[in-house]
Amino acid sequence: MVIQHGGRPEELRAAREECAEELGGEPTAPLADDAELSKFYDLQVEAYECLVANGYSPAPPSTREAFVASYYAGESWFAHQPAVPEGAPIPDTVCPQPMLADIEW
Structure with a gap:
């Protein structure tokens, strides 16, 4: 249509x-549960490490617990966040931004 x-x-x-x-x-x-969000945190940390290895300065990771607890409030840490709020966006061309669909079981 x-x-x-x-x-x-x-x-x-x-x-x-x-x-x-x-x-x-x-x-x-269905919304991702805590186990899925925990695995998603691992993917975010991998992306963070990739960004640092490629010369970017993203915000450092939160704890796993803080990530899971704040995910649905929209306040979670993400690997591609700049270290300072007014910083330039970090491109995802070298290190792709993880997605929930990337979780492997």
């Missing part, structure tokens, strides 16, 4: 709602 919306936010929102109604809603996935 193709919907032309003209680019205005309210039209895009209406088109998205129409698609969701037509197709049965947006897919949902």
Whole structure:
């Protein structure tokens, strides 16, 4: 199904709602549990180490416990955060940003 919306936010929102109604809603996935977030922390630390090895200065890792506890509040540490809040964004071309989908069991 193709919907032309003209680019205005309210039209895009209406088109998205129409698609969701037509197709049965947006897919949902369960939230990651603490074990998954712990593994995700490991991936973030690996990315941090890669960034440091390639001359970048990201913010140092938090503890695993702090990462897991603050993840859903949007306050977790991430490897690609600059060391200072006003720092330039760290590119993910050399060391890709991990994603939850990257977790291997």
